[in-house]
Amino acid sequence: MSRILVPLGFLLLMFLFWLMLDRIGEGEYNPRDIPTEFIGKAAPSINVPDLFDPSRMVQTADMKGQVWLFNVWGTWCPECWREHEYLLELSKTVPIIGLNWRDQADESRAMLARMGNPFRQIGFDPQSNVAMDWGVYGAPETFLVDAEGVIRAKHAGAMTPQVWEEKFRIYFEKGQGTP
Amino acid sequence: MMRLPEIRMLKILFALLLLVISVTGRAAIETYRFDDASQEESYKKLVAELRCLVCQNQNLADSNAELAHDMRRKTYELIIAGKTDDEIVDFMVARYGDFVMYNPPVKSTTMLLWFGPLVFLLIAASVVFVFMRKQKKNAPVVSAQQQKQVHKLLDE
Numbered sequence: 362m363s364r365i366l367v368p369l370g371f372l373l374l375m376f377l378f379w380l381m382l383d384r385i386g387e388g389e390y391n392p393r394d395i396p397t398e399f400i401g402k403a404a405p406s407i408n409v410p411d412l413f414d415p416s417r418m419v420q421t422a423d424m425k426g427q428v429w430l431f432n433v434w435g436t437w438c439p440e441c442w443r444e445h446e447y448l449l450e451l452s453k454t455v456p457i458i459g460l461n462w463r464d465q466a467d468e469s470r471a472m473l474a475r476m477g478n479p480f481r482q483i484g485f486d487p488q489s490n491v492a493m494d495w496g497v498y499g500a501p502e503t504f505l506v507d508a509e510g511v512i513r514a515k516h517a518g519a520m521t522p523q524v525w526e527e528k529f530r531i532y533f534e535k536g537q538g539t540p
Numbered sequence: 541m542m543r544l545p546e547i548r549m550l551k552i553l554f555a556l557l558l559l560v561i562s563v564t565g566r567a568a569i570e571t572y573r574f575d576d577a578s579q580e581e582s583y584k585k586l587v588a589e590l591r592c593l594v595c596q597n598q599n600l601a602d603s604n605a606e607l608a609h610d611m612r613r614k615t616y617e618l619i620i621a622g623k624t625d626d627e628i629v630d631f632m633v634a635r636y637g638d639f640v641m642y643n644p645p646v647k648s649t650t651m652l653l654w655f656g657p658l659v660f661l662l663i664a665a666s667v668v669f670v671f672m673r674k675q676k677k678n679a680p681v682v683s684a685q686q687q688k689q690v691h692k693l694l695d696e
Binding site for chain 1 (some may be wrong): 593594595606607610611614633634635636637639
């Protein structure tokens with residue numbers, strides 16, 4: 362009995378291990394991913410000054426009634442450079458509010474001048490105050506906020522056409538923020 | 541042979557070197573001032589208990605990542621603002637989830653984490669139990685005659 366059971370158990374473990382590695386390889390599973398606490402909760406306020414106009418604070422009250430993206434980035438983040446072009450393309454049809462995180466204001470403005478600016482407004486957050494309120498732990502991170510101001514989706518890592526298709530596009534189809 | 545002034549110079553040089561070492565050792569982590577000892581104790585307890593999300597196998601106290609730095613600063617600010625330890629842990633959990641705790645709560649999603657090892661222990665214990673009983677059953681029966689023979693052989 363145990364002569365069959367033991368190798369069988371071992372084979373099962375091996376299979377499960379292979380399954381896990383395969384899913385990691387396909388990018389379907391990342392053991393370092395941290396599930397976000399914010400899906401289905403009201404979006405926190407973005408209580409920091411604007412990157413281009415430090416005299417005024419970022420306003421999200423007037424975003425009520427439309428679906429928008431909140432993108433956290435920094436000039437120090439290579440994945441942010443990589444997603445930048447796609448964000449520019451998205452910004453033609455989708456409102457994006459940016460959060461310039463842990464960065465130098467002049468360098469950030471220079472990067473946007475050089476590469477284009479996909480953001481309607483950009484919060485300047487060198488002290489991580491807003492980033493912490495949104496539970497951000499890396500850059501880039503993109504949140505989707507619906508017409509009622511509730512967070513519906515989040516992606517940690519660069520925004521790509523594939524990610525857009527899988528996680529975000531559906532919320533814009535009816536323009537209501539509910540799939 | 542070294543003369544006395546040289547030895548004295550070496551001593552001073554050595555003392556300076558030791559100073560340099562202690563300075564670099566402290567440079568990695570920021571220091572905070574607290575109003576009283578209980579606040580400092582809270583801080584030390586919290587940064588040891590809270591987990592850095594970037595370098596996932598370190599607590600806030602050990603990590604040198606910028607996020608850990610920010611989280612330590614926030615912890616400090618909240619302590620100074622008079623928040624209790626539980627309130628600060630709640631603040632972090634609301635933002636980063638249970639993941640941020642090195643001492644996760646017992647609930648349906650963490651059942652396997654808490655009781656998995658116990659289950660494995662039970663499985664291992666029952667396997668050993670069954671194995672030992674089988675060994676006993678299969679042990680060869682020795683007759684009185686054979687017993688005598690064994691003793692005789694051993695005595696020789």
